[in-house]
Amino acid sequence: MTRFRSALAPLAIALTGLTAVPQPVWAAPPRPAHSAAPQERQATAASECAPTVAGASTNARLTRLFTAYGNDNSRLDDWTGADGTYSLKLPGGKDLWIFSDTFLGQVDPDGSRPPVVEEGGTTVFLNNTFAVERDGRLSTIHDGTPEKPTAVMPPRDEDHWFWAGDATLAGEIVEVTYQEYERFGEGAWDWRWHRNVVARFAPGRLDEPISVHDLPSGHGVSWASATLKDGGYTYVYGVEDLGSPKYMHVARVKGQSLLGHWEYLKADGTWSPDEADSARVMSGVANEYSVSKVGSGYVLITHDTTEELSPTIVAYSSCSPSGPFTGKQHVYTTPETKGDVFTYNAHAHPDVKGNGLVISYNVNSFVNTDHYRDVTIYRPRFLDVTFE
Secondary structure, three states, X not given: OOHHHHXXXXXXXXXXXXXOOOXXXXXXXXXXXXXXXXXXXXXXXXXXXXXXXXXXXXXXHHHHHHHHHHHOXXXXXXXEEEOOOEEEEOOOOOEEEEEOOEEEOOOOOOOOOOOEHXXXXXXXXXXXXXXXXXXXXXXXXOEEOOOOEEOOOOOOOOOEEEEEEEEEEEOOEEEEEEEEEEEOOOOOOOEXXXXXXXXXXXXXXXXXOOEEEEOOOOOOOEEEEEEXXXXXXXXXXXXXXXXXXXXXXXXXXXXOOOOOOEEEEOOOOOEEOOHHHOOOOEEOOOOOOEEEEEOOEEEEEEEOOOOOOOOEEEEEEEOOOOOOOEEEXXXXXXXXXXXXXXXXXXXXXXXXXXXXXXXEEEEEEOOOOHHHHOOOOOOOEEEEEEEO
């Protein structure tokens, strides 16, 4: 069983809300069934801050940029496709693109790619990479060498790997959240989420972390879905993934760094220093989503996981970065979703320039050979979402 089949294919299923996903071997403690801060008056107030989605259209610039870069064979140790697709504005104005599972190598003239190295081909498959955009040009960042690339966030051994989450700037230091997964058997489904960490990188040396620190991981919440700086706090959004449903959780840290003192949103709308008090804010979010300031309110963008393998991207609104998030609105229906191909993990990139709020989503297939046959499948799509 190669790393490609044991990591990428299960990820495809786990992120789409299929009830067939095996449950983790750890057992999270019982949680309150109601939402945090559910008072009717708060939901009414949220509607007053809610921008109305006016429409969504393809972001042509980013689509052209990643298509041209992915198809360019001037280097054979760079990006040809990936998922995850977080971003961060670096000091000096460059954009850091943060990816999880990534293909590196060549694209053939017919739009295919060779199989991965583990299956006898030449395509390198890594569980996490970066790309830096400067003046409309992209460059791939990995550790190792051009001949033997390795992940920027290295695993501890062959039975563990890291998938990337959202990132934030702590002064001049880049802090990227990662989730560590581990294998515990030989079967295709014998893997599980293990813990959350934050890796700190120098903006001028992104191929390996300066240091890696544990994040709260004791109660079954992956604290990597999204981050937001607001009101002197860095908000951290997580997901309690039960396959179906998936629950949103909210934490915050005073200041800019995730290494500070964490507190967690409780069911009564107050904050607690104990992660065990973290409440289920709402269900229906994906493993990756976003909360962004739009006008006087806050907009949550997510794939709709209330439907199995849904092609629908939706928005919720709030007057507070911690919710409640109400007023579900349709944003976009992904046209790629059909047959074995599906889409997942839509979220916003508020620091990336576009005509409105820039959104990305990922495309994947349950058939591994589809990724070889057509390189366009395993690449992010970009949208501009406008509001009234």
